Amino acid sequence: MLADLKVKVGPQFYVYDKGAIDRYVPQLLHEYRAQKVLIVHGKVSWEKAKPYLGFVKEAPEQFYYHQYTGECSYYGTDLITDIVRAEGIDFIIGVGGGKLVDLVEYAAHVNNVPCGVIPTMASNCAPWTPLSVMYKESGESEGKSEHYLRQAAFFITDPYLVIDSPVEYFIAGLADTIAKWYESDLILNQAELLNYPFLKLAKETTILCKDSILAASSEAIKDMQAGNVTDAFVNLSEIVFAIAGLVGGLGDKYARNAAAHAMHDAISKYLPKSHEYLHGEKVAYGILYQLALEERWGMIDDLLPFYEELHLPRTLADMGLAPTPTEKEEIVAFINSKDKVHLIPIEISPEKLGRAMENLENYILVK
8 A cells, every 4th residue: 555645636627629718717717606816927928828818808707917927936926925815816817837837826725715727838747737846036946835735726728829839848848748757667667566556547647648759749849830730739738738747646756756857956956057948958858867877878879869859958068057066966965855866766875866967978978
């Protein structure tokens, strides 16, 4: 029996279809008996989303608006909390990208208010997951917060809205999503975990994520660049922002993330120049780092053509990052402090974590 397995499958209602926002959001607000609704949004994405939000003009609810700071931060949470308390907000809707929906879900958790999310891009699984990655306003990583009280009441968006987002965010999302398999493969294949039904489902879902993306990314990216909403684009964007989140929902800590995301968090915390790169781009480097840690060099070789095609960073040098000895020690100590890294069934020590960084740089250098 796994006494520590917590299954939180996903949002209570999910639809990804043309016209879905105006078709379903009014019904759900009515079902939740919402009276005062706060819409939290970004800037550029908000302008693109407005034509899809006809319900705000016709719905009987009273709407309030707040443009977030650009970070999912405790400061940003306080700003939302002030509005919730001052106006008696009883429902929050987040319209935007990953950091925004993370912020809305965390703020809803803090204020004990239901929320819904309308993602405007497929760059990560934030709209689906029951946790928020927290940052300082400077962009420095500040850990994460799980939502024990709720997940989103709804996750509804439109592929014609999502396809009009920057393609580099979609590419970063593809990289972030294949990490689900590479981070959890050794963990979920341990003999003592093989017979748990939810972990079996999580494992099969990671395979779906990896295989679909490696097979169809080129087609989906070309379709997005051309503005064509095709099955390839819809299927992969859905895998990025929904199915990938289902992995962690089913498998909890055993399938959510491990060394690849720990490396992302570490360089985000200790190497400020890394803030120039998207979450998924840093995770892409982290995948190769975890494989180097596991000494699975053949898998790195298999992935390199995919990385070259999508222009993903393979090393710290690819990102123009050169940590000092002190920074490297801080990165290694941070990774070593994460319980999720120690779930990988191999020897984990500061020395080995540091060697893996060096070995990967040297391995790629001679490729």
